[in-house]
Amino acid sequence: MTKMNEAREEEIRERALKALDKKADYGPDIDLSSFVRSPERLEVKGLDDLPSGVREQAVMVGVRPDMKERAGTYFQLDHSVLFSGVSKYFDGGVEFISTIEAKKRYDWFSKYLWRAVQVDTDKYTAFAALEWDHGYFLRVAAGKKVTVPLQSCLYIYRDKLDQNVHNVILMEPSSEAQIISGCVVHPNVSRALHVGITEIYLMKGAKLTFTMIHNWAEGIDVRPRTGIILEDGATFISNYINLKPVGSVQTYPAAYCNGENSTAVFNSLIYGDKGSVIDVGGKIILEGKGSKGEVKSRVIATMNAKVYSRGLLVGKREKTRGHLECRGLLLSDQAFIHAIPELRGETSGTELSHEAAVGKIAEEAIYYLMARGFSEEEAVSMIVRGFLDTRIFGLPEPLQREVDHAIDIVLSSSL
């Protein structure tokens, strides 16, 4: 390790230690000491040897344990990396390994750690820096177009576990990739904490579609911290899907469109069920001339779920454009949806807009479908499924099919 790296690491450690008690700006505060840090290591030879139920659950978040139609796979269970690799077809152009492994392998890797996300953001980032449990490093070489999705699965198997992953994605100039990232918990887990740091770097002209499907459970607290830095002409599209009950999720990823004509899009589909507290959104800082941003969300809240849907667009340079759109559907009087769209223009050459609407299903829509012979339950189900329409995302066709399939599986058990 170079002296410069050593000094930086020491600085990161010090900042983390100082921030260990720093509460997050949003979301319920979590007592970090109430989770297990040293789980018993699970002996699994590979993805063919996964414990009962794990394979099936991975499939529910778009992850294929058979790795068919996938360019590469990263599978982490608790604190252990079960598998990481790239299909032969993309070998050489794509690297998909643990971030701890990447740090050992490359001196330069450290400069991508804690740059897009600040280590002292809050106690969760600090905790993840001090107690680092792998996470994946994805690098797509310059000019490489990865035409089939990569997949990652972050799985919690042990009860009361704390899992702190730190992911880094490096998209070299003019590279393209799509990744499906599924997060799951075993049914036997009553309580757990997942902290996921994800730092994404898109170099000139690179494009990444990042689809994350969360499939947690009641009693699970989730604190992803994500930062994306975009260079000239780069495009980042995030699709976040969270349809299962969860203890609490709080995340507010930030995309920094530093490059000219760069584009960032945050799409999210949320189904807030039972007592879930879901506080999610996306902020886009339009720093590069001609950069564009869009935050689009579809939120459903039922039972006594509390959902906050945030969005922030900051226009700092001329010829920048951004739009926020939040639509919320309330299925219960005990639930709430709080849409918080924010626009901040710092120059007259920026054009920012937003629209937000929260309400219940229009009765006339239900009656209309009943007039076609559907029962009331079928009509509501069709409207809800339609509301969570992935076509608004503009996903590539095969990826959309996969995401639709994952949504159908989850909704069939929820509705």
Added chain:
Amino acid sequence: MLALEVRDLVVEVDGRRVLDGLNLEVPKGELHVLFGPNGSGKTSLILTILGLPQYKVLRGQIILNGEDITFLPINERVKRGIGVLFQNPPQIKGVRLGDVLKKLAKDETPMEIARKVNFPAFYLDRELNCGFSGGEIRRCELTQLMAQKPSFLLLDEPDSGVDVENLELVGSIINELAKGRSGILITHLGYILRYVEAQRAHVILNGKIACSGRPIEILDHILREGYWWCDKCKEMRGD
């Protein structure tokens, strides 16, 4: 044999009386036309027969094929053969026409149905009634009726907003739908009657049938003299 019999129907919406002792009989195999000025109760009658909850039946009965359906839920009435073409259907985001047709159609593909109303394939991918023109809404409604194949049609202004070129198409589809079946058709200006074979017409005034007769004759009178003519008609009928 009657397909539909409406007996002494009194209906209120939000405390306002919209039907006031209406009687109507539609024999099996017949299509009847309803005329009447705005607010006279035509659409209210159709939506009451369909069973929309806000249309509160205070008195009377609706008998479909000999069965009293007055208090059945909407989908149960539909199961018994009711099918509606709405005048102002709601926009339902995310619910695609093709998906609805797929669920409804028994012996035709959505594409085959769409072709019959001159809808290109991409219309199947459109959200129900979202961004449709008046004519497209009628054709969208008709595709769903074609998939449903109801035995009793309730057609609320199928010619509204339809251009001349498509009027004939809409008329021929209604004829095909009505073949061997029964129904009620509301029209304001009667354009559709150039293409649709209807057996009888009724004029609704103030929530009840004011007069009945042959569709073309009644339309002719209305177009020439307006609805005040119906008072004369009452005299003619000796009411």
